Amino acid sequence: MQKSRLHWDKQNRLIKLFVANTTPQTAAVLAEVQAATAALYFNKLRHLIYQYGAEPGFLESNAHITEILRQHPALATFHGHLVGFGLTIKQGKVLLTLCQHRSGTHWVPLIRGKIIPHGLVAAIFDGKQRNWNAESFQYYPLNFSEVPPLDSTGTEKLAVFWQSAIHHLNRLQPIHKEHFYLHLKECEWRFNYPSTTQQWQEIHRLAQRHLA
Secondary structure, three states, X not given: OOOOOOOHHHHHHHHHXXXXXXXXXXXXXXXXXXXXXXXXXHHHHHHHHHHHOOOOOEEEEOOOHHHHHHHOHHHHHOOOEEEEEEEEEEOOEEEEEEOOOOOOOOOOOOEEEEEOOOEEEEEEXXXXXXXXXXXXXXEEEOOOOOOOOOOHHHHHHHHHHHHHHHHHHHOOOXXXXXXXXXXXXXXXXXXXXXXXXXXXXXXXXXXXXXXX
């Protein structure tokens, strides 16, 4: 990743505003930079979380798409581009999983292991759509004999995570499809590490190492 050309004082201000969950437009005003500069720097921070965070990359789903469609046949009746991400709980944390690799995307996913998800968030988009809307995704529970079902607490935790993710993503509309996975990774990171101090310490350390 290329180093940022911003002075470290400016980067520090933007890091604080990112941790505070400020939109790039507001951050630009407070940090006295261009809106495009703030948006680009925030995306660099998301890349750091994705590549070097406590849980880098994604888990990949062992569940075959045909089995998912068998459990939810309504998904197979839509014409368009099926986009799906799995949700699972492991060691008390909500983790996103890739349900299938799509060679049409311009990014190569960083896979750190395989797992069977407990649920799926999916949406149908026209293949020509450049931006994805978070509210288009719906949650679908999954049931596989290989993994024990979630208890009521786990089920509620997944629902709370996805509702908080939708709220966060809606503030940043529109989101280009090539960046959507970075925003999802940010949602996972914020939910699993809700402490502002912990978020600041990790992202500040990563920015010092890779962007300063």
